[in-house]
Amino acid sequence: MTSDNDRRRGLLARLRGRPAARSRGRRRLGAAVRLFAALMLAGGAYTVFAPGAQAQDNPPLTGAAAEGKALFDVSCVTCHGRNAQGVEGRGPSLIGVGAASVEFQVSSGRMPLARQEAQAHRKPPVFTDEQVRQLGQYVQELGGGPVVPGTEDNLHEDGNVAAGGELFRINCSQCHAFGGGGGALSSGKFAPSLHPATDRQIYAAMLSGPQNMPVFGDNQITPEQKADIIAYIQETLKTDQDPGGFNLGRYGPSTEGLAIFLVGIVALVFASLWIAGKS
Ligand code: HEC
Numbered sequence: 001m002t003s004d005n006d007r008r009r010g011l012l013a014r015l016r017g018r019p020a021a022r023s024r025g026r027r028r029l030g031a032a033v034r035l036f037a038a039l040m041l042a043g044g045a046y047t048v049f050a051p052g053a054q055a056q057d058n059p060p061l062t063g064a065a066a067e068g069k070a071l072f073d074v075s076c077v078t079c080h081g082r083n084a085q086g087v088e089g090r091g092p093s094l095i096g097v098g099a100a101s102v103e104f105q106v107s108s109g110r111m112p113l114a115r116q117e118a119q120a121h122r123k124p125p126v127f128t129d130e131q132v133r134q135l136g137q138y139v140q141e142l143g144g145g146p147v148v149p150g151t152e153d154n155l156h157e158d159g160n161v162a163a164g165g166e167l168f169r170i171n172c173s174q175c176h177a178f179g180g181g182g183g184a185l186s187s188g189k190f191a192p193s194l195h196p197a198t199d200r201q202i203y204a205a206m207l208s209g210p211q212n213m214p215v216f217g218d219n220q221i222t223p224e225q226k227a228d229i230i231a232y233i234q235e236t237l238k239t240d241q242d243p244g245g246f247n248l249g250r251y252g253p254s255t256e257g258l259a260i261f262l263v264g265i266v267a268l269v270f271a272s273l274w275i276a277g278k279s
């Protein structure tokens with residue numbers, strides 16, 4: 001019994017000893033609450049003053065872009081990722097490529113890509129013009145970038161064919177050949193023929209510089225000069241197929257050299273036969 005009382009007294013004594021400890025605990029608790037409040041305030045201030053982080057996750061899209069996103073999430077997301085930020089080893093980020101790049105790639109049937117290869121090929125397009133515009137609008141609203149102006153199909157009405165020819169020979173013929181028939185580049189890549197390209201695709205190709213093609217921004221080639229180049233491609237190159245006469249399969253200097261070589265050798269053989277016959 002006494003031992004029980006002792007234990008109770010000891011317990012009371014220990015409890016009475018607590019107040020000091022409790023107030024220390026309360027002070028610590030107070031400090032923790034103040035720290036927590038300060039952190040919450042800082043975090044809150046950060047979210048208020050840095051809306052960029054939020055905007056990236058959830059950009060407010062216009063109607064056309066929302067339609068584009070729906071198409072994108074079905075046909076492009078596997079290779080270009082959610083929000084078009086790219087997928088390692090599958091497809092590049094589309095942030096900042098602009099509606100021009102989308103218009104070029106999708107309207108020429110290159111995208112959606114069917115299989116991985118050195119270079120995407122022109123194919124019949126999978127999407128209508130309207131859908132191409134929606135996809136372009138979506139990528140445009142995600143990251144900005146160059147845009148082909150307007151919605152007109154004819155972009156060379158005011159183009160000057162002669163000036164365009166000059167610009168074409170300086171800027172484009174080294175890859176696409178003087179006749180616009182295209183040619184091989186290194187590592188299995190090639191510059192395609194320009195003959196199937198529409199005005200808007202030519203414009204978009206210049207603005208976006210697909211693959212090895214350089215970007216011809218509006219600072220290098222003004223919109224008026226672009227119209228000149230398009231006029232030259234559409235009105236001269238596509239109609240006047242062989243300005244030099246005999247085209248030799250349009251393979252450029254190698255076939256021309258071979259032709260000259262063969263003609264020359266045959267002439268020399270006959271000349272030496274003729275000389276031998278005389279003597
Ligand atoms: C099977 C994978 C795949 C699919 C599906 C795909 N892409 Fe691509 N995309 C690629 C690859 C790889 C490249 C880069 C190669 C190239 O440029 O030829 C590319 C390049 C592009 C580019 C050019 C980017 C630049 O730097 O200018 C655009 C724009 C594009 N894709 C849009 C789309 C759109 C829009 C869709 C859906 C309609 C789509 N892609 C579907 C793989 C894919």
Ligand code: HEC
Pocket residue numbers: 108110119120121122168171172173174175176185189190191192193194196197198201202203205206210211212213214216229
């Ligand atoms: C360094 C080489 C190079 C130069 C210079 C160049 N291109 Fe290209 N071009 C390419 C390549 C490569 C492609 C193919 C891109 C692809 O398939 O993704 C291409 C594609 C194109 C296409 C798309 C054809 C199609 O299939 O619809 C057009 C149009 C085009 N170029 C126009 C031009 C014009 C106009 C110029 C001059 C202002 C020019 N290019 C200069 C290399 C070049």
